[in-house]
Amino acid sequence: MVPTQRLPASLTPLDTALSALLRGLEPVQPIDLPLADALCCIAAEMPPLPVHPPHDVAATDGWALRANDLVGASSYSPLPLAAPPAWVEAGDAMPVACDCVLDADLVEVVGPIAQVLGEAIPGQGVRRKGQDIAEGSLVAEAGRCVLSRDLLIARVAGIERLKVRRPRLHVVNIPGATATADLVAESARLAGAEVLSCEAVARDVESIVAAFDDAASDLLVTIGGSGVGRTDAAVSALAARGKVIAHGIALQPGRTAAVGRVGTTPVVALPGAPDQAFAVWWALAAPVLDRLTGRQPRRALSLPLSRKIASLVGVAEFVLLARQGDAWTPLAVGELSLDAIARAEAFLVVPGSSEGFAAGMPIDAYMLRE
Incomplete structure (x- = not known):
């Protein structure tokens, strides 16, 4: 049996550990996902959207008219029209030569006679061509997180799928750290990852190594078992299955964290305590995920x-x-x-x-x- 690994006499600087994890990493290939599945993923390059609306449309229900024809109209001085105006519903295309929509009570129609009781300005009650989605607009800029408002634009534009980068994150929970594992999994989903979670059947090296083999991934994260206690075997399992680059990081909290690789897959071993795992996640694991998603620098x-x-x-x-x-x-x-x-x-x-x-x-x- 592989002995439990101990912390070295000196800790590895945080920057050194992060550089080792990021070395050689490139963003994963984009995939097409349905809109609902693309939420919180990181956008890849996307083609420009068609303008919307594609032509002027009514923004409200009412009478479609030309504003210049209504100058001087009021309830005290109604303006007769040569012909009855067209009635439009919100979303209807504006009739040719009409540039405003008057409220229903500002036009009186009695038989063949129509008169206007108020003025309007060009564009009143109208959504202009391209007002919602201008020419050259994107659903989301490449490298940015896809938000619910981006999905609204996609649906309005008739887009059903988006091209995103969604790396696979494999979370291996060492028994006893379930709450922390849930925190990490939820954080990873919000960062745009597809999360695959499993729990080792026990805290021994063989059980943890077996959990490593459950799924191929772009990033492997273990939760718990990275300390120096008698049942802390996560780092020993990493050494048995792959390579330990550093165990013991000069980060507080989170000194017992470790980084390594299994094949070409980067591995971050997080402590089981929530506060230590939280710090190590943001300092080491999240930057790796950002590299894999091609995310633009965080704000x-x-x-x-x-x-x-x-x-x-x-x-x-x-x-x-x-x-x-x-x-x-x-x-x-x-x-x-x-x-x-x-x-x-x-x-x-x-x-x-x-x-x-x-x-x-x-x-x-x-x-x-x-």
């Missing part, structure tokens, strides 16, 4: 700090932040409570070479809720 917001962040040199520290007014307020530094995780709006990682940031210093924080 960062620069604001001054409301108070100082102090950090120990030598270990990168994960910081959770909440926005208060026009400043970032630190909620937790290095030690993350579940309450802080729930309330956090953004995060940053203080580099291991830094002692922190002074109050009032502008910092770029990455948004947790995009």
Whole structure:
């Protein structure tokens, strides 16, 4: 039996571990998915949409007329029309030469005689050609997350499938870390991954290795069993099945994390504790997933700090932040409570070479809720 792997005397710098994971990785090939399945995936290159509406249409029910013909019309001075106007429903194509829609009560029709009781301006009650979808528009820009409002545009344009990049993430849960595994799986789906989850039947090396073989994937993540306890065998299983690049990362929380490869597939071994797994996910696993999806850089917001962040040199520290007014307020530094995780709006990682940031210093924080 392969012995449980121990942490080395020195920790691997976070940047070194991340660089090793990203080395040689390319975005996965795009696939076509039905609109509902494309939600939260990362868009690939897409052709421009047709303009919509394709011609001027009525935006409301009423009478289709030409605005210049109605100058001076009012309830005190009704304007007779040479011929009865056309009635249109919302969405109908505008009749030729008509450029406005009047409300029903602004036109009186008695037999063959019609008179107008109010003026209008060109475009009133009308949706112009291309007003909803302009020429050259896209459902979603390549590298951006497909949102529900993007699907609305696709449906209006008559698009039924979208081209997206959706890597396969295999989550192996080591018994005892189910809540953390669910957190990771849900985070991965929101990041655009297809998630395949399984649980090792036991915490021993053979059971974990067997779980590795359950499915081919673009990224393999294990949850739990990365520490130095007697039943922590995830890293030993990785060594038996593939290659351990680093075990023990200079990241707080998350020092017992490991990275490696099984064949060409990158592997991140997350600790089972939710706070440690959360930090390692965002610091190591999420950037790998972003590379695989071809995602554009995540949005960062620069604001001054409301108070100082102090950090120990030598270990990168994960910081959770909440926005208060026009400043970032630190909620937790290095030690993350579940309450802080729930309330956090953004995060940053203080580099291991830094002692922190002074109050009032502008910092770029990455948004947790995009």
